[in-house]
Amino acid sequence: MIGSIAAGLMKGRIARLLKECKWKYPKDISIDSFVHWRSKHKAAPKTLNEYLNAINGLLNWMIKQRRIAENPLLGVERVDIRGKQQLRRAYTDEELNRLLSVAGRSKLLYLSATYTGLRLGELMALLWADVHLSEDRPYLLARASTTKNNQKAIVPIHPLLIPQFQKAKTGAREEDHVFQKSAHPDRQLSKHFQEAGLAKIDATGRKLDFHSFRYTFATKLARQGI
Numbered sequence: 001m002i003g004s005i006a007a008g009l010m011k012g013r014i015a016r017l018l019k020e021c022k023w024k025y026p027k028d029i030s031i032d033s034f035v036h037w038r039s040k041h042k043a044a045p046k047t048l049n050e051y052l053n054a055i056n057g058l059l060n061w062m063i064k065q066r067r068i069a070e071n072p073l074l075g076v077e078r079v080d081i082r083g084k085q086q087l088r089r090a091y092t093d094e095e096l097n098r099l100l101s102v103a104g105r106s107k108l109l110y111l112s113a114t115y116t117g118l119r120l121g122e123l124m125a126l127l128w129a130d131v132h133l134s135e136d137r138p139y140l141l142a143r144a145s146t147t148k149n150n151q152k153a154i155v156p157i158h159p160l161l162i163p164q165f166q167k168a169k170t171g172a173r174e175e176d177h178v179f180q181k182s183a184h185p186d187r188q189l190s191k192h193f194q195e196a197g198l199a200k201i202d203a204t205g206r207k208l209d210f211h212s213f214r215y216t217f218a219t220k221l222a223r224q225g226i
Contacts, residue, residue, distance in 0.1 A: 013054040026062070029055075029072045038079075045079040052076060089206040090215040095198055102195040106188060108164050109179050110142075113213030114220075115158040120185060120210050122146055129174040131157075131165055138162055185210065 011074065019031045034055070052073070059071045065200055091099070096114065103110050112123055112147040118140070125146035132139050157165065168178070182188055189210055193200060201207050 002186075009050075010054045011049050011224050014058055017051060025148065026059075026068050026072070029059070031073060031076055034073055034076060049078045054080060080179055087204075087206045088212055088215060089202065089208065089211055090219040092209065095196075097207070098129055098196040099192055099198060102192050108161075108168055108193065110213060111161055111164060112179075113210065114216050115161055116140060116155045117214050117217035118142060118153075118155060119148060119214065122148070124177070124179055124181065126178040127174065128169055128172045128176050131169065133157070133162060133169070133177060138165075151166070181197065 015035070017034075020036050023028075023029050023033070034052075038051070041048060041051075043051075056071065056073060059073060062068045063071060091114075096110075100107055100110060109123060112118065113120070116123075122142050125143070126140065130141040130143065132141065138157040139154045140157060142155060142199065144150050144152045147153055165178075172178075186209070190200075193208070198208065200209070
């Protein structure tokens, strides 16, 4: 699942470059056209680097397949992101409660991110076979193939989540994914932000997003002296 999400993002970035740079054939791809496109793009530096990574991945694959002789974007420098990445913060208890009140079907996803610290891709990859509710200490199994560091992780389930998982599991098969796949989870979260009256950026320039749930998890642990 996590692999399919990453592949989908890469495919989308490549498709956008091909369209907006007007690249129909390999011979059309040039450093000047890419740099011009990048200069007009308002995305964050990290995102711009991900576009470069995506197209370079395709071009390097084409070299291995002997479809092109060399990478026409070889030499394009990555955007310097030092000091340019926006700071992220944790949700306050009040903000989290407001978000959960409008989350609907996404409530368990947001709660799981808050009380496990798992990333979005790791949560979306969970199967019901990975949810162990009948153990003395219920836990989630994040398989090595789904985690960022490629290491298996056993994550205790907070007591608050147990009845939520039990309810959600009704009628589900072991091979079913716990959370419904969404092509644009950020859009869904943005919609819930609007409904809850939450601002993505606070007065000091710090942002809230899905990864902020992981910050919230760490904050809750710190409050307990962990």
